[in-house]
Amino acid sequence: MTSINRTAGPLTARTATGLAALLLAVPVMTACSGPMVDGSAPERRSAVLYTPDEPLNDAQLKLAAGLLQRRAESVGLYHVAAEVAGPAVRLSAGGDVTKELSGLGARGALSFRPVVAVATAGAPAVGTVPDPLRQQFSALDCAGATPPAGPEPAGAMVACGREPAAAGGGASAFVLGAAVVDGAQIAKARAFDSPLSGGWQVDLTFTASGAKAFGELTTAAAAGTGPTNQVAVVLDGTVISHPLVSSAITTGTAQITGGFDRAQATALAAQLSTDRLPTAMRASTP
Known part of the structure; x- marks a missing residue:
């Protein structure tokens, strides 16, 4: 799991689930x-x-x-x-x-949320699962999960993600707090190949309200202990990363990195730079 600190600059998030569910490569020409x-x-x-x-x-x-x-x-x-x-x-x-x-x-709905509890590969949950979400959390089958249909709730939710290979792999189940920053508060998303991160990443620039909200979110996370010292990056209802936060980030920018090739990074940046689709859409032979 990637740590975040003040000297490291903008948020660097290590992808926590394969993007195969988000990027549907269907051979058509x-x-x-x-x-x-x-x-x-x-x-x-x-x-x-x-x-x-x-x-x-x-x-x-x-x-x-x-x-x-x-x-x-x-x-x-x-x-x-x-x-x-x-x-x-x-x-x-x-x-x-x-x-x-x-x-x-992909619909392109992005949100940043506090992590409340997490269970990896069927292990007991770390953190406190709120009573209203306990039944939903117990019913999650993240090993065979498919992207959820419909828009995600603005309030607290349960969600699935997948740990990167470097962290041992395996599916994780999350309890997440209400969305603090959403896609409407992203002013710009840009994909680029960074020699520092060792691959393609997506650089986000927040609006003024987004920068303020993101600073408050990371301030609260930095003061927490596991797993509440993590911030979840949620795309279309799936946790794609949940980095540790060691200090508040008030630069108004964030970076999502890890495992992207050029096509994946540019597609994600394109999705985040436009309005959300009315619903997810799947590619097939015309």
Whole structure:
């Protein structure tokens, strides 16, 4: 588990669950064939069909199409097109970019929350499980968990995550406090390859209200003892990291690092830089 200290700069979070559940890589590609009228080679294009987890009306599908197009453009794809296709959205771009197109359908709901209790790999919980959440916590099956459907609650919740290989792997079950910072308080998200962290990471810049709230969250965590000295980073209802906090962080920035390749980091940054999708959407063959 990654420790955070004042000298280390912005929050550095080690990913606590594989991103396979968040980045759906479905091999799909369509391409023109034959020469163009002017004799030049046709543009090679890739396409995916995004089907919503929950039925969307026409206005919601148009909104989703616009968001998916902006996400694709923000990761650097070119000649992007998004159109409503029945109950789904068809997203395409120039080049052989199936992986990049297929990783953009997560709803993109991010929150930072205090950790109240955690149980790893079936071990007894460390921390105090509140009575109202005790039954939900006991019923969690994080070993075979799938991403939850629908929006996460603003208040206290239970959630699953997965420890990184460096920490021994295995699924974890969490009790988390109410969301203190959410995606609406992120002013900018940027993916970059950092030689200091040893790989791709996502750099977050908070709004003024987000920076204040994040400072208060890390101040409280730094004064706690395990596991309340941890902050959970929750994406679409799943804990992707829960770093230790050793001192308050008031710089207005945070970094999420660990195990990302370029496509994963840029997709996550694109999701956090746009509004949330009406629901998660899954890629398939158009």
